Amino acid sequence: MPKLVHRIGGVLAPLCIATFFLATILIEWFGSHEAVAQLKSLIVTPGLWILIPAIAAAGSSGLFLSRSRRGRLVDTKKKRMPIIAANGLLVLVPCAIFLNRWAAAGTFDTTFYVVQAIELIAGAINLTLMGLNVRDGLRMAGRFRASSPAARVS
Numbered sequence: 001m002p003k004l005v006h007r008i009g010g011v012l013a014p015l016c017i018a019t020f021f022l023a024t025i026l027i028e029w030f031g032s033h034e035a036v037a038q039l040k041s042l043i044v045t046p047g048l049w050i051l052i053p054a055i056a057a058a059g060s061s062g063l064f065l066s067r068s069r070r071g072r073l074v075d076t077k078k079k080r081m082p083i084i085a086a087n088g089l090l091v092l093v094p095c096a097i098f099l100n101r102w103a104a105a106g107t108f109d110t111t112f113y114v115v116q117a118i119e120l121i122a123g124a125i126n127l128t129l130m131g132l133n134v135r136d137g138l139r140m141a142g143r144f145r146a147s148s149p150a151a152r153v154s
C-alpha cells in the first residue's frame, strides 16, 4: 500500500507542477487576461487540492518506505523533501492564491508579474527537485539503470 501511495503521489506531484508551469507560460504569452484569470482559478481549485495532498503523500509514504533503506540515494531524497514541502507551502500556495485574487479583479500590475515570476522560479526549483527524486526513486525500485556504481548503493 505505501508503495502504491508513493507511486501515485510521486507521479502526480511533478505532473501537477509541470502542467501549471507550462500552462502559465503558454497562457501568459498567448492568452487574454480572461484566459489568465481562468487558469489562475483552475490552479487554485482543483490544482492546489491535488498538488498539496500529492506532495504530502509522496513525502510521508517515502519516509515510511525508507525506514528499511540505507544509502546515498535515500539520504539525498530525504534532504530534498523539506525544500520541496517548504517551497510548495510557503511559496507556491501563497503565490497561486494572490495571483488568482488579482487576476479575478483584473489587476495585472507590476506586483502581479513580480509574484508571477517568483511562482515560476519556485515551480522550476520544485520540478527539478521532484524530477531528481523520481530518478533516484526509479533507481531504488530497480526500474532505472544507475549511471555509476556508487549510485547503486542503497
Ligand code: HEM
Pocket (backbone or CB within 6 Å): 003, 006, 007, 009, 010, 011, 013, 014, 055, 058, 059, 061, 062, 063, 064, 065, 066, 069, 074, 075, 077, 078, 081, 084, 130, 131, 133, 134, 136, 137, 138, 140, 141, 143
Ligand atoms: C515529492 C517527492 C518524491 C517524489 C516525486 C518521489 C518519486 C518516486 C518514484 C516515482 C519512485 C518509483 C516508484 C516505483 O516505480 O515503484 C520512488 C521510489 C522510492 N522513493 Fe520516492 N519520491 C519522493 C520522495 C521520497 C522521499 C522523501 C523518500 C524518503 C527518503 C522516498 C523514498 C523512496 C523509496 C525508498 C523508493 C523505492 C520504493 C521501492 O522499493 O519500490 N521518496 N519515489
